[in-house]
Amino acid sequence: MLYLIILPMIVSMLLVPLIGERLIKSFKIALTGALVSLFLSTYYLFKYFGNQVTESYNWFGVSNFFNLSISGDNLTLLMAVMVSFISLMVLIFSVFYMKKEPQERYYVEMSLFIASMLGLVLSSSLLLFYIFWELVGVSSYLLIGFWYKKESASAAGKKALIMTRIGDMSFLAAIVLLFTSTGTFSIPSILQELPALPNITILLSGALILIAALSKSAQFPFYTWLPDAMEGPTPVSALLHSATMVAAGAYLLVVMYPLLFAAGLNTVIVSIGFITAVLSALLALNHRHTKRILAYSTIESLAFMFIAIGTINTGGAVFYLMVHAVFKSMLFFISGIFAVLIGVQDVYKLKLKRLSSTWLKLPALIGFASISGLPPFMSFFAHTAISANFTTIEGLVFTVISFLTALFSFRAFFLIFNRKGVKLDRKVSTAMPIYILSIISTIGGATLFFFSKVLAGFMYKIDIFTVITTAAAFLGVYVAFEVFYKDKLSTASASFKDVANKLMRVAYDKILFSIGMSFVSAGDAVGKFDNALSKFYDRSADSALFLSSKSRRIENGNVETYIIAILIGIIASLVVASVFVW
Amino acid sequence: MVNLLSLVLVPALGAVAVAINSILPRRIKPEYIAASAFLITSALFFIGVIVGFSGFSIGIINSIDFAFTLQLNGISLPFLLLAVTLPALGLWSAVKEINSGKALFYIFYLLSYASLIGVFISSNLIAFFIFWEIVLISFFFIITFWGEEETRRKAGMKFLIFTQFGSLTLLGAFILLFIYTGSFSLGTISSMISLVPSYISYVIFAFVLITAVIKMPMFPMHSWLPDAHVSAPTAGSVLLAGVLLKLGGYVLILFGSILLSSVMRSIQIPLMLLGVFTVIYSTLAASSQTDFKKMIAYSSIFYMGLVFIGIASLNQIGESGSIFLMVSHGFIVGMLFVLAGILKEKTGTRDLNRLGGLMSKMPLYSVFLVLAVIATLGVPGLSNFVGELLVFIGAYAAYPITLVALAGVLIATNYYLSALKRILYTSLKKTMSGVKDISYADAVQLSIFSIFIIIIGVVPIVITNSFSLTI
Amino acid sequence: MIPINAEYVLFAGALLIILADFLRITLHIHDRKIIHYLTLTVLIVSFAAEVLLGNMNIAFFSSTQYSGFVNGFVLFIASAIYVFLLADTKDHSVFIDFLFLFATLGALLVVLSSNFISLILAIEMISIASYGLVFFHKTDRQMEGAMKYVSISFLSILIVIFGSSLIYGGTGSLAFSATSVKNYLPFIAGIALVLAGLAFKSTIVPFHMWAPDVYETSDGTVTAFLSSVSKTAGLVAMIRVFFFALPVSSNFVMVMFVSLAIATIFFASFMAVVQEKIKRILAYSSIAQAGFAFVAIALLDYVGVHAAIFYVFSFAVADALVFLAYKLFEDNNIIYKKDAKKMFPMSKVGTIGLFVGLLSLAGLPPTIGFFGKLLVFQALLVHGYVYLVVALFAIILFSTFYYFGLIREMELSKVNNSLRRYGANMHVKEGVIIVLTLALFVGVVFVSL
Incomplete structure (x- = not known):
């Protein structure tokens, strides 16, 4: 009966267009659905705790059976709980944020997303996983481009879908490979068969799945779609592009971990993770728009998950995933309040708004501290999980990253909450989610121990290295304080950072742009060639006509000509006849 | 048991009725006659699916084994679904667009309807060919007489010459089969196929391949398709892309992978490469188009390229995938062409550069357009996904490099999303401010398309259980 | 009991027409329609005769298995054309009827010929009759067409006659059933010439050149006749001569025929x-x-x-x-x-x-x-x-x-x-x-x- 977890949101998706706004308000339908889903996933989590239950459905059969299966075990049900919980928070916030926007379309698309995401985390058939993976991508496209009248929003949605589709195609290719070699889509069965598969298959499918994960989770080199995706409404950014959808990539790697390990891709994953982390931290420092900063921090957080996976700590990655979902979505809510109540999201402009006296300051502090992994918040414990298996070098790099992370997060914090003066409205729909999430972020650290028992492959380490990293983080806070709060701009370092980041951004964008343009030119070239081919056919028809018209002259109406022709014919046949006789 | 003859007879009688009606002093609108013919035939078909079909046979000329024999073969049903439903769905577009010479148009429309059905249920090759040619000729007339003013004559003639060549080669193949097996009957031929000497079977297959390459169409014989679509009236395009192209796939499966599979196997690799090349070529060509209808036309070539790859894979999954994809594509492309037709009707243009922001004026239309686009891109839950999945699995099993065709899907994503953006999103152009949304009847037509697409997508067994890869 | 063959009917009918017209003029009946209806009757009766009785076997004429069919449809078409002619606005002279009947008769006889002499006679019959038909309306244009037709037709008949004589030289007989060839050179030359002559009637390239002009200038009904009946006669004559009759060795003839055929079509x-x-x-x-x-x-x-x-x-x-x-x-x-x-x-x-x-x-x-x-x-x-x-x-x-x-x-x-x-x-x-x-x-x- 596990599918019941997904069902409420599907019902919501179907009901909203039918009775939303007319009979019942759309948000009520969606909220009810999310609540039921949450209840059900929690229920099943307790019911099946420590066990594994699989429900399998035969979709159709063509020589083999194409099976869809969902399973409930600790991992999947925990994820389901997380997804439905965060979704619920986001939907509550949406009541406030989307009040003046078209309701039906939004709640339909959101319901579609939530249903797909829930399905994704519960899937134990690679085919079903892929189906939801694609659906999640499509709903993301629709939601990013929600304000379709804006050129930038539509373009961002398109870009997101195209870039993630690269991953989708890789994923599909990997599924095809694996299915052909193993004859099944079932994830446990595939993983069991791994030893029997030829190396090349393992390597290829592993690489393809990795590409899929990279594109969905906006890692290097597929990351540019995520900052642009911030064009969507803030609840969308909170749910999809921080807490859930982008985490699906990491989740895929967690689920398919044995394959990647067998393919020997660990080092690759770790390297990409680190590269992305450094890159995104530096880029975050360069941006002024709150949501963009949060976007880059999301990329960085995802990179942490990848690093954890690469260092054979999948449980750690999952733990961080859930922690991240909590505090990141809360931060997005805060920026959403800025957008609606103040109308500004640029940190420098926000500085002037004197927000330091608002009720948002404390939650924001918790949030940014969580990004930096400061104790005693939950994310500190999550960071210890991430870094559990590091080698020395990795640890050093991680330290630097911690510094940068704290630096950019508190840059934002100290700029926004710079001066006092203004008071802001506090509504239930905004305060409730934010407060709940803040509380969890603060005290949730204790769950570390719970998770370590519950999740497979979970490791955490608190040692001298942890201390060093934390110290680096605090250093970052301090520097940010000096530079951004007190306005003591160390001009040399600041401008250096500025220039370096700008260069990086511009160069990478240029590369991407030229790749895109080359496809466009290829398309144009082929189009022109095809036009020419078509004209070639037309011309050959015309040339035949031309030849015909030229040869018309033979039939000139002159009897003498005709007689000559006849004589020629006769002579010719006589000649042939005589040849025959010889 | 529903007799197969009725499926052909009802539309044919409909055509006769339209003819007679046009010379009567007090006339009914021919649309109504056509609509009733469509309804009755569709009803008969669906009833037949439930209770079963019975064949029909009468001999006409025994010396050359010409018998009018109607019988379902293993793969008929899915194609029959397309042939029965799509023209009926396209009727509404025809009613809107065709204003002169209506009686004659509906005669041709009904004739092509009867013949399309006839092709898929003929088990005598002469009857098969007769129906095939009638389809072709009716189509020529539909394009030439009722197409878009500037281009229709040239496009119609191009269509005719190309496809007629395909018809002739098909006839050649049939005659060769007759000469060596002594019969024009499909059942007899398949049991006697071993009598055909090897050299001849290659020639037969070459002929069938040429027909398929022209009809599906594949590079390099595809040039007639974009022109034909741009010129044809919407109902014509729906029929053309939805059913006519599938004729090529049908003959290739029937005479290639089922009857002459050993021949096909020996040139499998070049065939798959041809498929991949067509896929990449057509999708690149599509991305440079600015006329929405032409873009859809090129993307049709793309999907038929995938179908070709599926057929060439010569394994059960790939072949099944190709049939599935043909059915799915028929509905989806039919819907897209209807949408393009509505676009032209409401805004006066299909030029992507001149459109924009229509979502605000045509919200209901937008829902359908977005649905059609994500359907065509192979998003799961809608029909194309299963077809593509099966084709790729089959293709990979046969010749791994063919997965390169996945890149084509990516490129398709790009141009379809761009088109969507240019039509629906961003700002509304001033010239478009008077645009109205689709009518109730349009919505019904589009909903029926959508229902088929969704049902086939969510419950694929309705299609996968309807055929088996035998004669 | 004389078998009432279609050919006899036509022949008798043609003579009857002359007589009837003579009567008509004598009786001062100005309406020529009667004669026309009479002609039509003759045609229909001969069609019936052909369908019902068929077969003729005298002197230089014999039936083959298809000749009944061919003559049948020739008569059918001729009747149809004649009805059309009847319904024409401008009345035509009785002489045209006469020519029409004779032309049709000639076509039937060509199909039935079993000897070169009868073949030549039958071809002449069609040709001469059609000379008149082509010049139906007596306009200048038709004069031009008719002149071309006549001159080229003459030439072709001469060639056929000469070819036949050469064949006689080669086989010693003018009958189609001659089986032995005594002297190849004249025989083959004769074949070539006969082919050329018959090809004229059948409008095979390069002997077709008269056809477009003559077809264009003639009256529609006459063109219909020329292109259906006359051409049928020519082609069936070819079949008769080259398939049923002469022991011509296949390769040479076949290659030549095929080339001519392709050239024609192309x-x-x-x-x-x-x-x-x-x-x-x-x-x-x-x-x-x-x-x-x-x-x-x-x-x-x-x-x-x-x-x-x-x-x-x-x-x-x-x-x-x-x-x-x-x-x-x-x-x-x-x-x-x-x-x-x-x-x-x-x-x-x-x-x-x-x-x-x-x-x-x-x-x-x-x-x-x-x-x-x-x-x-x-x-x-x-x-x-x-x-x-x-x-x-x-x-x-x-x-x-x-x-x-x-x-x-x-x-x-x-x-x-x-x-x-x-x-x-x-x-x-x-x-x-x-x-x-x-x-x-x-x-x-x-x-x-």
């Missing part, structure tokens, strides 16, 4: 594509059809001949239909292809008849034109001439081009009610057209004959 299609006048398009198409039949004859075996006979039947009916239908429009001054859009409003039946006729000529099912092509292809493929068939496919595409180029000009979708000019007796003419059109479909039953 050249005629080539020329047809660029024509602007409708009648010339139809004329060239008729020439191409002959080429197609000739390809089947070229195979020189039973399958080929069977295919050729049926093919000749199909295009004869179609050609007659097409030229007659066109005559409806010709009388109303629709000459050029671009004027074709005026056809449909003028006469729906006529346009549809012309349309179906063109479809049959193009070889589209379910008309007999398709079955004809089917049989020809089958005959070729049985012999294994795959490349030849492929070449024919290419040429057929050419023909598709001009047939449908003409059809699409008819603009059937635009219903324009403003042009309504009727000739006299339109219904009779349309009736004939309908009958011929139906024949195009019903004729399928004759495939087995």
Whole structure:
């Protein structure tokens, strides 16, 4: 009966267009659905705790059976709980944020997303996983481009879908490979068969799945779609592009971990993770728009998950995933309040708004501290999980990253909450989610121990290295304080950072742009060639006509000509006849 | 048991009725006659699916084994679904667009309807060919007489010459089969196929391949398709892309992978490469188009390229995938062409550069357009996904490099999303401010398309259980 | 009891016409219609005689298994053409009736000839009769056409006579059943010449050159006659001479025949594509059809001949239909292809008849034109001439081009009610057209004959 977890949101998706706004308000339908889903996933989590239950459905059969299966075990049900919980928070916030926007379309698309995401985390058939993976991508496209009248929003949605589709195609290719070699889509069965598969298959499918994960989770080199995706409404950014959808990539790697390990891709994953982390931290420092900063921090957080996976700590990655979902979505809510109540999201402009006296300051502090992994918040414990298996070098790099992370997060914090003066409205729909999430972020650290028992492959380490990293983080806070709060701009370092980041951004964008343009030119070239081919056919028809018209002259109406022709014919046949006789 | 003859007879009688009606002093609108013919035939078909079909046979000329024999073969049903439903769905577009010479148009429309059905249920090759040619000729007339003013004559003639060549080669193949097996009957031929000497079977297959390459169409014989679509009236395009192209796939499966599979196997690799090349070529060509209808036309070539790859894979999954994809594509492309037709009707243009922001004026239309686009891109839950999945699995099993065709899907994503953006999103152009949304009847037509697409997508067994890869 | 053969009926009928006309003039009856109806009766009776009784076997004439069929449809077509002629606005002289009957008789006799002498006589009969027919309206244009026809026809007959004499020199007999060849050189030369002469009648390239001009200038009904009956006679004569009669060794003749046939089809299609006048398009198409039949004859075996006979039947009916239908429009001054859009409003039946006729000529099912092509292809493929068939496919595409180029000009979708000019007796003419059109479909039953 596990599918019941997904069902409420599907019902919501179907009901909203039918009775939303007319009979019942759309948000009520969606909220009810999310609540039921949450209840059900929690229920099943307790019911099946420590066990594994699989429900399998035969979709159709063509020589083999194409099976869809969902399973409930600790991992999947925990994820389901997380997804439905965060979704619920986001939907509550949406009541406030989307009040003046078209309701039906939004709640339909959101319901579609939530249903797909829930399905994704519960899937134990690679085919079903892929189906939801694609659906999640499509709903993301629709939601990013929600304000379709804006050129930038539509373009961002398109870009997101195209870039993630690269991953989708890789994923599909990997599924095809694996299915052909193993004859099944079932994830446990595939993983069991791994030893029997030829190396090349393992390597290829592993690489393809990795590409899929990279594109969905906006890692290097597929990351540019995520900052642009911030064009969507803030609840969308909170749910999809921080807490859930982008985490699906990491989740895929967690689920398919044995394959990647067998393919020997660990080092690759770790390297990409680190590269992305450094890159995104530096880029975050360069941006002024709150949501963009949060976007880059999301990329960085995802990179942490990848690093954890690469260092054979999948449980750690999952733990961080859930922690991240909590505090990141809360931060997005805060920026959403800025957008609606103040109308500004640029940190420098926000500085002037004197927000330091608002009720948002404390939650924001918790949030940014969580990004930096400061104790005693939950994310500190999550960071210890991430870094559990590091080698020395990795640890050093991680330290630097911690510094940068704290630096950019508190840059934002100290700029926004710079001066006092203004008071802001506090509504239930905004305060409730934010407060709940803040509380969890603060005290949730204790769950570390719970998770370590519950999740497979979970490791955490608190040692001298942890201390060093934390110290680096605090250093970052301090520097940010000096530079951004007190306005003591160390001009040399600041401008250096500025220039370096700008260069990086511009160069990478240029590369991407030229790749895109080359496809466009290829398309144009082929189009022109095809036009020419078509004209070639037309011309050959015309040339035949031309030849015909030229040869018309033979039939000139002159009897003498005709007689000559006849004589020629006769002579010719006589000649042939005589040849025959010889 | 529903007799197969009725499926052909009802539309044919409909055509006769339209003819007679046009010379009567007090006339009914021919649309109504056509609509009733469509309804009755569709009803008969669906009833037949439930209770079963019975064949029909009468001999006409025994010396050359010409018998009018109607019988379902293993793969008929899915194609029959397309042939029965799509023209009926396209009727509404025809009613809107065709204003002169209506009686004659509906005669041709009904004739092509009867013949399309006839092709898929003929088990005598002469009857098969007769129906095939009638389809072709009716189509020529539909394009030439009722197409878009500037281009229709040239496009119609191009269509005719190309496809007629395909018809002739098909006839050649049939005659060769007759000469060596002594019969024009499909059942007899398949049991006697071993009598055909090897050299001849290659020639037969070459002929069938040429027909398929022209009809599906594949590079390099595809040039007639974009022109034909741009010129044809919407109902014509729906029929053309939805059913006519599938004729090529049908003959290739029937005479290639089922009857002459050993021949096909020996040139499998070049065939798959041809498929991949067509896929990449057509999708690149599509991305440079600015006329929405032409873009859809090129993307049709793309999907038929995938179908070709599926057929060439010569394994059960790939072949099944190709049939599935043909059915799915028929509905989806039919819907897209209807949408393009509505676009032209409401805004006066299909030029992507001149459109924009229509979502605000045509919200209901937008829902359908977005649905059609994500359907065509192979998003799961809608029909194309299963077809593509099966084709790729089959293709990979046969010749791994063919997965390169996945890149084509990516490129398709790009141009379809761009088109969507240019039509629906961003700002509304001033010239478009008077645009109205689709009518109730349009919505019904589009909903029926959508229902088929969704049902086939969510419950694929309705299609996968309807055929088996035998004669 | 004298068997009442069709040929006797015709012959007697022709003489009867003369007598009757003499009577008419004596009795001062000015209406010539009676004579015309009499002619029609003669034709119909002979058709009935042919269908019911058939077979003739005297002196230099003998039946073969197909001659009954061929004579049957020849008479059918001739009757149809004559009805059309009857319904024509301008009355024609009785002499035309006489010539018509004799021309038809000549065609029947050609089919039945079993000896070179009778062959020559029969050809002369058709030719001389048709000289008059071609000059029907006595206009200058028709004079020009007639002169060309006469001069070239003379030449061809001379060639046939000379060829026959050479064959006599080679085999020692003028009968078709001569089996031994005593002296190859004159024999082969004779064959070549006879071929040339008969090719003239059958409009095979390069002996066809008179045809477009003569077809164009003659009256529509006469063109119908020339292109159906006369051409049938020529082709069947070829079959009679080269298949049933002479022990000609296959390779040389076959190669020559096939080359001529391909040349005919190709050249005629080539020329047809660029024509602007409708009648010339139809004329060239008729020439191409002959080429197609000739390809089947070229195979020189039973399958080929069977295919050729049926093919000749199909295009004869179609050609007659097409030229007659066109005559409806010709009388109303629709000459050029671009004027074709005026056809449909003028006469729906006529346009549809012309349309179906063109479809049959193009070889589209379910008309007999398709079955004809089917049989020809089958005959070729049985012999294994795959490349030849492929070449024919290419040429057929050419023909598709001009047939449908003409059809699409008819603009059937635009219903324009403003042009309504009727000739006299339109219904009779349309009736004939309908009958011929139906024949195009019903004729399928004759495939087995």
